[in-house]
Amino acid sequence: MSQKYHESYEFEPGSLVCDKCQVAMEPGEVMLQYMGNDFPIQMPKCPLCGQVFIPEELASGKILQVERALEDK
Numbered sequence: 001m002s003q004k005y006h007e008s009y010e011f012e013p014g015s016l017v018c019d020k021c022q023v024a025m026e027p028g029e030v031m032l033q034y035m036g037n038d039f040p041i042q043m044p045k046c047p048l049c050g051q052v053f054i055p056e057e058l059a060s061g062k063i064l065q066v067e068r069a070l071e072d073k
């Protein structure tokens with residue numbers, strides 16, 4: 001996986017479907033903003049409406065780690 005992203009979420013192509021559009025989600029760039037900094041991450045994203053799927057464990061865990069890493073600086 002590219003070093004470009006702080007975080008990426010591996011998923012089986014076609015395993016995640018947008019509730020609204022009923023199309024398979026594709027990996028897409030999502031920009032997290034925290035304390036004035038941008039953090040590009042790669043998440044499953046709907047190619048039609050742009051809705052992003054953020055896995056629960058990521059939302060509650062790894063993003064918090066990013067925040068903590070920043071606060072330590």
Ligand SMILES: [Zn+2]
Binds near residue numbers: 018020046047051
């Ligand atoms: Zn959609």
